[in-house]
Amino acid sequence: MESEKSATVTYSPAAVLNLFNNSLSVNETKRIVQLKGIYIQGKGMQYSGYFYDIFRDESTDAAITILVPPLIRNELQPNKTVTVNGFITRRIINSSGSIQIQLTVTDLVGQTQNKYTEDDVRKIQLMQAKAATGYRDVYSWLKEKIITEEPFKIGIVIGKTGIIDNDIKHQLRESIGFYDLSFHRVNLSSEEEILTILDRLSNENYGLVAVSRGGGENLDIFNRFTIAEKAVSLQSLFVTAIGHKDDVTLLQRVADKSFITPSELGQFLNDVYNETVAELENSKARLIESVKLQLTAGYQKQIDNLNEKLKANEELRLKTAKDLELVYKEKMELLNGQLAGEQKLQAERVGILNDQINSYKKQIAQIEGKASVNWTIVVIAVIVGLIIGYLLKGH
Template sequence: MDGLHAAVEMTYAPSAILNLFNNALQVAQAKKLIRLKGIFVPGKGSNYNGFFYDCIRDESSDAQLTLLVPALMRPELSPGKTISFWGYITKRVVNNGGRIEVQVVVSELLEQVQNKYSEKDFEALELQKKKAALGYRDVTSFIKTAITEEKPPVIRVLIGNSAIIDSDIKHQLRESLGYYKITFHRINLSSEPDIIRAVQQHSIDTDILVLSRGGGENLEIFNRINIAAACLSLKCYLVTAIGHKEDITLLQQVADKSFIVPAAFGQYLNELYNETIEQQQHSKARLVASVTAQLKANYEKQVENLNEKLKQLEELKVRSTQELSEGFAMKEALLKKEMDILRQGFQEQVRLAEGAKQQQLDQLSARLAKTEAEKYRYWLLIVAALVAGMVVSWVMGR
């Protein structure tokens, strides 16, 4: 716990952390004079305690260090020249930036020569590094995919005002000319503003933009930083077909694909079209064979499944027939039993009904007999009355 409290109580300031690392950074070269070489890049030109704070940069990259030049030696140095000198390494802690700067102090100037790389060379190098970071897009794969999907790519070719290379490209296209949506646009290839304007204008709604020029000298225009920078920001594919084998321009180095001569570009498109069509035909043949084999296998499997289902249905039919027969026999017996019960009930009801009817007949017969007897007595009384009347009449007549 005491160690934990001690660790908690130990609080560092940012400057203390910087000093810790500053003291930890120790190299053998910092303890002696060393020989250095690089391009001199002047700073603001202000004198700080007898020193000018300039920079020294690599000849082949953008790496640089702060260079402390004594005031007496400063007038001897020329901007952009390569200098060799004796000096020593120092470090400076930048508190407000949280960093440690490595500095070089000039002790003795040994040599100063014209730098073999100009500022434009470094700018060109930066553009190439930027293109490498962005990546070189695969023009070939894009065109092959477009051919396979039957979506002809839109290609716009920028050529000189008086150029005849469009006929060379068309001639090399041969039978594939009718497939590509290719158009030619004449511009002033000697004017940097015209080239930049044409590149920006014709890159809209375009799949592939081509800058093409025939053979000859005066290719320096294609080394212009501004032209390469404008082409670097294009969304479409960039292709160059500049007729010069020995001299590779900056524009060619930042293009997605380059050709030595314009005719080579036309030949490339034609060969790519034929190759893709041939591959597509082979692929279709392989696909048909594969699909046929797959369909056959599926058909055989389906037939096998159907046979199995038919077998199961036959077995089910046999079982169902047997079960139905047994069921029908049971139902028939039950129906017969129910019919016997119904018949017996009906017979009993008939018997009871006949008995009731006989009883009613007997009652009616008795009533009829009684009525006949009463009728007989009635007629006897009438006859007796008539006889009595006749007797009385006879007696009185006498």
């Protein structure tokens, strides 16, 4: 038993496909069923007595292959809603590793006009594709351009004889000086002219392209699939300003933004500009206030630091002055002491000299009292006097 469980079974791709094909069991494959859809003819080649055509949903892009006998096929009309009876079969496609569900038609029940035409289906698919890629935010895009002051061009397509350019300009008011706006006149009843101008504006790198028309009827041109498809493929942002409130055309549905009237488009551009400028002013005011507070705090800190330095310098100065005064006082005391010593020494010397002078005077007096003068002693006395005078003068 264990060896049987652990044994590895090797299949080929075809074997796997047949294994799953045989294992599929649906009650509807065992009886006749009724199928309704839009009939689309295939290539017109017959295989094994059948034509391989297609049934597609009326409201989606889901489809199934049907095998139609020649007699029934002759009665079927392409692109009409058809109801048939048949039985479900499966077909293995080895090249893609898939199992295809098919219906073999046995009889025609009925056929009616389609609920949706082929053009309607294409329009629905186009709107689905636009929804999948996303509607671009025109307001945010304009706002960013205004804030960054990045230049951009707006091209507005209008009728050859239209006067709506004045309506748009009037609503722009003071913001008209900011926008690089240009109007391009074409025949709005001509599909070819509209496609041409859209191509040209896109190639000339217009940031925003608008199609604008005043009120009135005859809006069929804006329901053309080719024009809407061209608008979806534009690199430029695309808006419409078609003056009709009740009838929303295909072109309006696929536009990034649509306006009911041309004046509303002008008002929108003016509002975006004014709101963005106001926000910028408020942001600048807040920024200036923030910078002011930061600078004030920075300056106050610098002032506090300088005050602390001045206080420290003043303390150092006072301490230095006190130290200098103490040193000066000590030096003065030392000098006064030295001077007193010198004066005392000088007084002692003077006293000694005075004693010597008095002694010499006595000796001279004694000599003078003698009858005969000893000139040698006189000369010596004079010399001694000169020496004493010199010494006194030097000190």
